[in-house]
Amino acid sequence: MLTESSAAVVTATLPAVQAHGEAITHRFYRRMFDAHPELLDLFNRGNQATGAQQAALAGAVVAYAGHLTGGSKVPWGPILDRIAHKHASLGITATQYTIVGRHLLAAVGEVLGDAVTPAVAAAWDEVYWLLACELIAREARLYTLAGLAEGESVWRDWRVADKVRETPDVVSFAVVPVDGGAVPTFTPGQYTSVAVDLDGGRGQQIRQYSLSGRPGADHWRITVKRVRGTDGVPDGMVSTFLHQQVTVGDTLRLSPPFGEVSAVAGSGPLLLVSAGIGLTPAMAALEHLAATEPQRPVTLVHADRAGTAHAFRGELPRLHAALPNLRTTLWYEEVSDADLAGPTAEVAGGLVDPELIPVSPDAHVHLCGPLPFMNVVRGGLLRRGVPVERIAYEVFGPGMLRDERA
Numbered sequence: 001m002l003t004e005s006s007a008a009v010v011t012a013t014l015p016a017v018q019a020h021g022e023a024i025t026h027r028f029y030r031r032m033f034d035a036h037p038e039l040l041d042l043f044n045r046g047n048q049a050t051g052a053q054q055a056a057l058a059g060a061v062v063a064y065a066g067h068l069t070g071g072s073k074v075p076w077g078p079i080l081d082r083i084a085h086k087h088a089s090l091g092i093t094a095t096q097y098t099i100v101g102r103h104l105l106a107a108v109g110e111v112l113g114d115a116v117t118p119a120v121a122a123a124w125d126e127v128y129w130l131l132a133c134e135l136i137a138r139e140a141r142l143y144t145l146a147g148l149a150e151g152e153s154v155w156r157d158w159r160v161a162d163k164v165r166e167t168p169d170v171v172s173f174a175v176v177p178v179d180g181g182a183v184p185t186f187t188p189g190q191y192t193s194v195a196v197d198l199d200g201g202r203g204q205q206i207r208q209y210s211l212s213g214r215p216g217a218d219h220w221r222i223t224v225k226r227v228r229g230t231d232g233v234p235d236g237m238v239s240t241f242l243h244q245q246v247t248v249g250d251t252l253r254l255s256p257p258f259g260e261v262s263a264v265a266g267s268g269p270l271l272l273v274s275a276g277i278g279l280t281p282a283m284a285a286l287e288h289l290a291a292t293e294p295q296r297p298v299t300l301v302h303a304d305r306a307g308t309a310h311a312f313r314g315e316l317p318r319l320h321a322a323l324p325n326l327r328t329t330l331w332y333e334e335v336s337d338a339d340l341a342g343p344t345a346e347v348a349g350g351l352v353d354p355e356l357i358p359v360s361p362d363a364h365v366h367l368c369g370p371l372p373f374m375n376v377v378r379g380g381l382l383r384r385g386v387p388v389e390r391i392a393y394e395v396f397g398p399g400m401l402r403d404e405r406a
């Protein structure tokens, strides 16, 4: 809770901070990276270039200010969980909050000038630290649950034991801990952060990859789609590096499993809806259920450009044999005769029509794919009466879906 005097000041200054949000974030990152160039290794340079992450951090502070002063009905628990899991997977420390807070508040002062009186500065400082404390507490708990001692690094060396080409643009890596220790289990839907040292002195970059294999196996599997640049936009840094430079025997630095979204929620019918590389959490879910709950009714709806782009398609017969109540519907933008010959799946042409998704009223749903795809599918399922709290989703980038309650 904000103090009453701060709440009044924040309410009065929120429109100005919102209006100058972009300039404030721009200044903030410039100041912070000038003072702490080592933090460049932590942040995603692709997101910096496109502005995606810049909007995320400052946007969250402004939205939280709105929440504290009563203007928004968005439930904050899931948002805080998402950020905390992402932060924990990056090994963010409480000390770093002091650095971010100092530079963020200084940037507000630089942009808004004389409007930032000591009372205004104190009120926004309070907002920042209320949010920071929520996140620091959640992150401390996550580190403990991951078995890390106080101050212990999240990074552990893993050796690439196998590299498998799934499609022309998708490869899987099987990895085992270099120290020969236990392979942590995980909930289907969770991801690991992968830190790589880019060639040519380009420094470290970190990305998240969903664990796509069976929890409890003697190795982890991640599956990476190569992001190709078009129209002058560069190729994806880390996915290209993993595809081109990383081979069997190489070492990668990986975080423990994090991620608040389960792909196997509930115990009744389960609906997994994915598009493209968004299939990875669903694969972990299917492998997990085949090993632990083979009778559970599961529907997999997967959309892809074509059968040739569909990773793990060859695994479907084995999974159908292991999961007698699995039903699969595939939607390919381009359907070939060979696609229609497969015995275990129904294949439709074009984009997924949410009205045609087989869903029972008591199903738990997990979505993963591009944001526009998930918005369309979730909107359709909500219209068909699936309650909002039973539709979980994973975004492979910063951000969340719009909330109908906003």
Ligand SMILES: Cc1cc2nc3c(=O)[nH]c(=O)nc-3n(C[C@H](O)[C@H](O)[C@H](O)COP(=O)(O)OP(=O)(O)OC[C@H]3O[C@@H](n4cnc5c(N)ncnc54)[C@H](O)[C@@H]3O)c2cc1C
Residues within 6 Å of the ligand: 044, 045, 046, 047, 049, 050, 191, 207, 208, 209, 210, 211, 223, 224, 225, 226, 227, 228, 229, 230, 233, 234, 235, 236, 237, 238, 239, 240, 259, 277, 280, 281, 394, 395, 396, 397, 398
């Ligand atoms: C929870 C989670 C789970 C994920 N799971 C998976 C998974 O299982 N498999 C998977 O393949 N991916 C997954 N991802 C996505 C993955 O983390 C990376 O985002 C993805 O591999 C792209 O990273 P990159 O370094 O190759 O691309 P980046 O270098 O980060 O580039 C990202 C985008 O920005 C564009 N860009 C970069 N620089 C510029 C510039 N200067 N101007 C304009 N545009 C630019 C690039 O062209 C590209 O489109 C997941 C992400 C999250 C958050």
Ligand code: HEM
Residues within 6 Å of the ligand: 039, 042, 043, 044, 045, 047, 048, 053, 056, 057, 058, 060, 061, 082, 083, 086, 087, 090, 092, 093, 096, 097, 098, 100, 128, 131, 132, 135, 397, 398, 399, 400
């Ligand atoms: C109150 C303070 C903070 C807020 C509100 C905040 C908010 C956010 C948000 C909303 C995201 C995007 C999450 C997602 O949807 O994926 C994010 C990611 C991230 N945050 Fe924070 N954050 C805070 C503090 C910090 C601190 C102290 C650091 C460390 C210096 C940090 C480093 C990062 C990094 C590296 C990412 C991933 C960025 C990327 O991939 O480019 N954040 N944060």
